Amino acid sequence: MSAPAPRSLPPRVGVWLIGARGSVATTVVAGCAGLTAGLHPPTGLVTETPAFADSGLPALSSLVFGGHDTLDCPLPKRAEQLAAGGVLPPGLPSAVAAELAAADREIRPGGPLPGDIRDEEQLITAFATDLRDFVRRNGLARVVVVNVASTEPAPTGPALPPSSLYAAAALRAGCPYVNFTPSAGLHHPALTTSAASSGLPHAGRDGKTGQTLLRSVLGPMFAQRALTVRAWSGTNLLGGGDGAALADPAAAAAKNAGKERVLADTLGATPEGQVHIDDVPALGDWKTAWDHIAFDGFLGTRMILQTIWQGCDSALAAPLVLDLARLLARAHELGLSGPRPELAFFFKDPVGDAPASLAEQYAELQRFARRLSGGAEG
Amino acid sequence: MSAPAPRSLPPRVGVWLIGARGSVATTVVAGCAGLTAGLHPPTGLVTETPAFADSGLPALSSLVFGGHDTLDCPLPKRAEQLAAGGVLPPGLPSAVAAELAAADREIRPGGPLPGDIRDEEQLITAFATDLRDFVRRNGLARVVVVNVASTEPAPTGPALPPSSLYAAAALRAGCPYVNFTPSAGLHHPALTTSAASSGLPHAGRDGKTGQTLLRSVLGPMFAQRALTVRAWSGTNLLGGGDGAALADPAAAAAKNAGKERVLADTLGATPEGQVHIDDVPALGDWKTAWDHIAFDGFLGTRMILQTIWQGCDSALAAPLVLDLARLLARAHELGLSGPRPELAFFFKDPVGDAPASLAEQYAELQRFARRLSGGAEG
Amino acid sequence: MSAPAPRSLPPRVGVWLIGARGSVATTVVAGCAGLTAGLHPPTGLVTETPAFADSGLPALSSLVFGGHDTLDCPLPKRAEQLAAGGVLPPGLPSAVAAELAAADREIRPGGPLPGDIRDEEQLITAFATDLRDFVRRNGLARVVVVNVASTEPAPTGPALPPSSLYAAAALRAGCPYVNFTPSAGLHHPALTTSAASSGLPHAGRDGKTGQTLLRSVLGPMFAQRALTVRAWSGTNLLGGGDGAALADPAAAAAKNAGKERVLADTLGATPEGQVHIDDVPALGDWKTAWDHIAFDGFLGTRMILQTIWQGCDSALAAPLVLDLARLLARAHELGLSGPRPELAFFFKDPVGDAPASLAEQYAELQRFARRLSGGAEG
Amino acid sequence: MSAPAPRSLPPRVGVWLIGARGSVATTVVAGCAGLTAGLHPPTGLVTETPAFADSGLPALSSLVFGGHDTLDCPLPKRAEQLAAGGVLPPGLPSAVAAELAAADREIRPGGPLPGDIRDEEQLITAFATDLRDFVRRNGLARVVVVNVASTEPAPTGPALPPSSLYAAAALRAGCPYVNFTPSAGLHHPALTTSAASSGLPHAGRDGKTGQTLLRSVLGPMFAQRALTVRAWSGTNLLGGGDGAALADPAAAAAKNAGKERVLADTLGATPEGQVHIDDVPALGDWKTAWDHIAFDGFLGTRMILQTIWQGCDSALAAPLVLDLARLLARAHELGLSGPRPELAFFFKDPVGDAPASLAEQYAELQRFARRLSGGAEG
The missing domain is CATH 3.30.360.10 (Dihydrodipicolinate Reductase; domain 2)
Incomplete structure (x- = not known):
């Protein structure tokens, strides 16, 4: 019988990365650990600016990382590769080796892999189970699923592309969803109804980084x-x-x-x-x-x-992934649901009805920051 | 005994250009005539966009041009030079030759020229007389003075630089004033008091064109x-x-x-x-x-x-000069006075308390456009 | 019985432009006339630099222009269009109107046009006849054919593309040939033998202009x-x-x-x-x-x-076309034949065995200039 | 009584760097060691291209480094700083730590430092003594002095600037001299006579790196x-x-x-x-x-x-410094003296009568490479 968590600890929030061994994901995990340890200032992190100070966002130190990937290379090794290429600061991988290893333990095999005999329903079920296990294992208040995998070709037939299988699993497991790529994800027509009825907030598509x-x-x-x-x-x-x-x-x-x-x-x-x-x-x-x-x-x-x-693509994307995970986690906490055009600031091709000018998108984001602090509404 | 002007004619508004034979001024005069004649669309003219449709601005066709300059070259010849250099469209100078000649007749000698024995007070008086004569001769409702002369060195002593002499003349003749250059103009400390008590609107400094x-x-x-x-x-x-x-x-x-x-x-x-x-x-x-x-x-x-x-510097500046003249003429008509930070959108170094971001400046300008349409307030 | 040409007149040399109504060709004709008239310095013309002073090149004033084109627009009108677009100096088309009209009279219809029932042999014969008529009509010492037509798709079957029909006609009429485009022209395998046995100099491919x-x-x-x-x-x-x-x-x-x-x-x-x-x-x-x-x-x-x-593409290409026509005319006069790698300086993809570095190509060109002055060899 | 060096060992050649603790010098020493150890290909090193294979240049592995500097920071530490800034590859400083330490031991204090009471003659004597000690200590066949110190202001009075003191010391110690900076160095009028009579080869000024x-x-x-x-x-x-x-x-x-x-x-x-x-x-x-x-x-x-x-300035300069040291060492070995315009390829402002075009400079350099292989002449 385990003791209840002491009240003073803030709830921990999961960030589940589709493409968890990629450059962006590795930079997200290593960078969040580096910031939490005080090794770097939060450059590039919009949610660490004063406008978000009272928005009730989960602290960076409360984030727990996991994800799906079809590759095997361990996260600490990926981080060393990125440091050798100048993407991560030279000393960071060793400084945050423990956090990288911890996230690595939370990565589950993605799919479908060549020769995979599971059908779509089985894959969605498996992915959703991975998400629920992640919550349980880490005692998480909630998990935000973020797609940072390589861009897929546009789907041509009725079959769900992998990005949509993961998105369907997020819905099934009750997780807010962010599509940081131009892949179909939750935009697939087959998912429209379940997305609408899920009561979950979601955001996308395609991070705006250059x-x-x-x-x-x-x-x-x-x-x-x-x-x-x-x-x-x-x-x-x-x-x-x-x-x-x-x-x-x-x-x-x-x-x-x-x-x-x-x-x-x-x-x-x-x-x-x-x-x-x-x-x-x-x-x-x-x-x-x-x-x-x-x-x-x-x-x-x-x-x-x-x-x-x-x-540097990863350095441009990673802080926005952290921003979006925090914002959508807080939106979920407040019961907000559906597409969030208030996050158009972060995307090339925003969901919902959003302005295209960055200045107007930023004004909307600031209004959203204030709304999150209020805690009202659904 | 002259007959009264028929009621249906809109009042004519003067635009008095300091540096009236320069590239910018020549482009302003030729361009306004070309637009009025329907030879070109109003590209680059912010006040011709829908946001200003109801602001009560003077029509381009109601503008009458004159100005001061220390040079002699006739405006039609200056326009030919600019066309040869690709600054004006090849056929424009001949197409608007009459309007260029008309503006040329309204240009008066500037100063002080080398050997000029007039003191500051005499120069201001002479310039103000030129302005009043311009109004009378053309039956103008009002005149906006716009400085588009070459940039002066920053003034070092107590003597008023030429740009400030012209600005003082504008105050004395009751004319709204725009400083499109970084020269001192109305910013000279010796003019602070009279600018404040003049009840005239003014704007500046230094057009933001690149x-x-x-x-x-x-x-x-x-x-x-x-x-x-x-x-x-x-x-x-x-x-x-x-x-x-x-x-x-x-x-x-x-x-x-x-x-x-x-x-x-x-x-x-x-x-x-x-x-x-x-x-x-x-x-x-x-x-x-x-x-x-x-x-x-x-x-x-x-x-x-x-x-x-x-x-092309002149092509970038000229439409903004027309915009500013129209906006300040309307502001004057409505009794607005003092520095107009709402026009910060147009300037590198705006007067008053204005935001520095173009998007915020544009939002302020749109609010100003709506305020001008109301016709109320002072 | 016509009188013999007086001895003091230099022989006239023809330049036959494939694509004679295009931007490059129009710039060649108008520019050569403008230079001959002393309206412009010979900027961009390599053969007017001191290195070529003794090479015995035909004078610019001795060049006579004609060509093939499938379009109808008269050359004087094309020149006006180019001047309106800033490609030619504003006053040039009217200043050289006579020369443009003269060249326009020497342009013959190209082909094959849609619906053309002539076979390849008939087309080649017709084009070669146009060339011979051009020589006779103008009493020319020789004619250089230069392809400045739009780039063709790479040929796929055995049929000769238009550029190769024109090239074959040049061979048949005994004319040196320059391919200023990447089209097949004389490079078509079907022309290899006749090119080699023609005893004519030729150069190409694809002018190097940017x-x-x-x-x-x-x-x-x-x-x-x-x-x-x-x-x-x-x-x-x-x-x-x-x-x-x-x-x-x-x-x-x-x-x-x-x-x-x-x-x-x-x-x-x-x-x-x-x-x-x-x-x-x-x-x-x-x-x-x-x-x-x-x-x-x-x-x-x-x-x-x-x-x-x-x-400006035409302004970059036109002087090189004049350079090549003069150089190949002189080479022909001296009895040089076959591909001229000495002209690699002018081409993206030079014929023969030529260095790829511009500096080495220029050194070769200078050696060629000296060789042309000598007048020796075959 | 020391044993004679075994015959099979090639003679060792010294490279004495003025500014020996600067970025360029540190990159020279670390890079030469890295190349010798086979850690990197000789990218950027002109003297490692085939054109120089038979020129009899000293091998990279035979170079011994030393120099003057007024700063204290040890070379291994400087190398670590450069690696942190991305100038040197991350692992290089530790891989060549021994070579860096060896060069560091050969660095002597430069001057004059503030408060230095030595006059010009004393400074020159001290520097020349450092050079002769370096030769003796390391059993060097010869030493090339290369100025890679920060650029000095142009000298205004008769006093010799530091760069010229070092150059005078090189002459006195019988060392070939390279001025890789725009400083006066051997160009000072006071050194003209002794440079001419020294019988030493020299080259400069100001490496051409961007x-x-x-x-x-x-x-x-x-x-x-x-x-x-x-x-x-x-x-x-x-x-x-x-x-x-x-x-x-x-x-x-x-x-x-x-x-x-x-x-x-x-x-x-x-x-x-x-x-x-x-x-x-x-x-x-x-x-x-x-x-x-x-x-x-x-x-x-x-x-x-x-x-x-x-x-990266150091990465652009360092291989040229190695090239110049090797070339001038070989020139000295062959008895060549005076300014070497054949090395204009390397300099912004070459000594002697040299062409300004890189292609011509390269052709001269290739001729020089062949001449060095001959071994003849003086």
Whole structure:
């Protein structure tokens, strides 16, 4: 007979990562541990800014990590690889080795793997069982499921893609769900009804970490100044797993749709121009996005803006994953349900009815932060 | 005995340009005529967007142009020069030759010129007389004075610089005043009292047409995402008269102060980095601004954003001059007075207490547009 | 009985342009006339530099233009369109209207047009007859045929593509031939034998006017410094007809092969990275090429060079077309035959055995200039 | 009585680094050890390419390092700092700890330090004694002195700056001398006679590691294509000690003179445009150079090339230092003396009469490589 947990301890909250051995997930786990240990300031973490101080979010130190993955490489080793590539600070993997090992123990095999004979229902059941076991084993108040796996090709037939199997399992286990990728996830038509009736909050799709982040502030600038954008062209060079996944045109199509929507929405018209996503393994986890914007000024004078964004994908994504897990955990605690367009700030292709301008998205997020602090409503 | 003006004609509004033979002023006059004639869409003109449809602004066709300048070159010839340099559309100068000639007839000699024996008081009186004559001659409801002259060095002694002499004349003649440059203008301490007691609305300083426009949307983006900007460096290459004026370090200092303020205000700290303004006559009226922003992401990962803005200075400035003249004319009609921080959207270094983020400035401008439509208040 | 031409007049040389109504051809004709009239300095014309002063090249004033095209728009009108788009100087089309009209009279219909019932042999015969008529009508010493038509898709079957029909006609009419495009032209296997036995000099393929020009100087720089290029990625934005033609992946494939060869040849290995060619009509005749080069320095330190090239395609190509026509005319006069690798300086994908580094190509070109002056050899 | 060195051992060659505890020197020592141990390929080392295989250069494993510095920080610790900043590979400092410690033991105090009462003659004597002791202690065949210290302000009076004191000491001790910085060094007028009579080979000034390297290939490209460069503007952002040193306008002036000479020499005229060197400590040892080149094409069409070079200063400089030490050691062995313009390939502002184009410099270097293999001449 185990003793009840003492009252003074805050409830622990689970973060279940689909793609738990990937670069983003590894950075999430190592980074959260590093921040909790005071090794780094919370740069990039929106929920650690003053606007969220009274929102009742779970503390970083209360987060417990687990997840699904189809790969085997242990998390501490993945962290060492990332440090060698300059993605994680050199000393961090050893400094947080215990936390990495703890999260590693909570990773369960994903699927379906080649040769897997389980049908969709069996897979969903298995994944949901993994989630319930995670809760029980760790005495968690709740678990937020976050998809950070490689981008899937857009689904073509009635079969549920893996991302949707995991999303269905989240619903079944009563877990809030975040889709940080452009994969189908909870957006699959077969899940619409159960998502709506689940009473669970969810958010997505596709974290806004580079080119689209810029577009969501530059698009409104052109519109507000009544400048006519004639063509907006872009090329992305990606080295990590995402680069390889998006070299598949079907996968890239899903991503580009989100990138182009922000332009149409903020400019009021779709300009000329294409978006390329190139797989350049030599860049490792680093990505470069070049944008070339041809616009007309007064009397049709032709002008050009170009932007070059050089960032580390995992370092851009990881703090947003922590932000979203905390925000959705708190939303769940307060009984909020359904798609949360208040989190459009974080996504290329937000759920629900949300503005496309980053400034307006940020204003909505701040209102949401205040609402979370109130604790009222359902 | 002249007949009274028929009731149906809208009142005509004067726009008095300090630096009336410069590139910006010439583009303002030629462009307004071209738009009125339906030769070009109103690209770049914020006040022609739907948000201002009910604000009661004077129509473009009701604007009458005049101004001061110390140079002699006739406006039609200046327009031909600008067309040869690609700043104005090839056919525009001949298409609006009559309007250019009309404005040319309303330009009066500025000052003080070398050898001028008039003292400050005499110059102010002369300039104010020019303004009153302009009103009378054209039967104008009001005149907005806009400084678009080359940037002056920051004043060092008690003597009023030319820009402040013109500003004092505007006050004396009862004209709203816009300072589109970083020169002292109405900001000179000797004018503080008379500006405050004049009951006139005024706005400034230094039109936001390129690098600072970008900074006012990118700065907030970094702040909202909790990314730490370590260094923000910039180089501007300018070919026209402004390039030569700003090659004077004293003049550049005034301009750079405004550029850096927007960073400090939006980022909450002043990053490392310098701003250079180079005179490159080969570029003509075109300018290029390169910005290099070194920022830290999650766990201190170092990332970089670079922007390259290639624009035509006059084409960027001219529509804003028309916007400001119309807005301040309407504000004056409604009895609004004093500095108008609602117009911060247009300036590098806005008067009064204004936000530094372009999105917030735009929201304030939209509120102002609604207030102008109401017609109430003072 | 016609009188013999007076001895003092230099022989006139024909330049027959395939794609004679295109932007490049129009710029060639208008530009040559403008230079001859002393309206512009010979910027961009390599053969007007001192190295070629004694090479015995035909004077610009001795060139007579004609060509084939499947379109109808008169050359003077095409020139006006180019001037409106900023490709030609505003006053040039009217200043050289007579020369444009004269060239326009020498343009014959190209083919095959849709519905054309002529077979390959008939088309070649017709084109060769046009060439011979051009010589006779103008009393020309010789004619150089230059292909500046839009890029064709790579040929798939045994049928000769149009570019090869024109090339075959050049052989039959005894004309030196330049392929300024990546189309097949004289490279078609069916023409190999007749090209070899023709005794005519020829040169190609694909004028080096932007991204590849840069690559041919940057590639050797990395190699000479022993820096390891890991990935070389590029995106081209093209607005004119070439943009539309190259949006066809089959046509782009031909072009990209040349672009990549220069890297493999100068670096000694093929780096990672793709090349994109986007059709962006808003850019008109202007093109932008962005290159991103990831390279390793000492101890594997990762570094990056990026280049952005913004040029006007026709203005870059036209002087090289004049250079090549003059050089090949002189080579023909001296009895040189076969592929001329000495002209690799001008091409992405040079014929024969030529170095890939621009500096070495330039050294070869200078040697060729001296050889042409000598007048010896066959 | 010590035994004679066994015949089979190659003679050992000393490399004496002025600024021996700086980033460049530390990278030189650590890198040479890493290469010798087979830990890294010789990327960036020109003398390890096949062209130098038969030149009789001293092997990397035969180099012995020492030097002067006014700072105290031990070399192994400096290497750890560089590895933390991403300049050296993470594991290298510990892997070559013994070699770093050995070089550290060969570093002697530089000068003059504040309060130093020695006069110029005494300082030169002391430094020369350090050099002779280094030779004796290590049984060296010869020592090449290489100045890699921070850039000095241009000397104003008759007093010898420190860099010239060290250079005088090299002459006195009979050591070949390389000036890798823009400081005066052997260029001081007071040293002209003794340099000429010394019979020693020397090379300099100012290693060509970034912006000027690019300029030396791009300048010739424009010239060869007869394109008219109107303006060439540049901004350098430097974080390391060099950034701080060059923030001093007097020091920057020396550096910029070299940068601009390459343009004047390769273009045949000095274009408009300035060069800025900004100290941006946030960039650490990384540097970014932006160049903006406005050029005219055919008929005066305006075009633009921009380049952005992002490199690690020490990683760019270190292999060239090794190259120069080896080349000058071999030249000394063969009895070559005086300034060596054959090494212009390595310098912004080469000694003697050297071409400015990198391609021509490389051709000269290859000829020199062959000459060194011959072993003849003096």
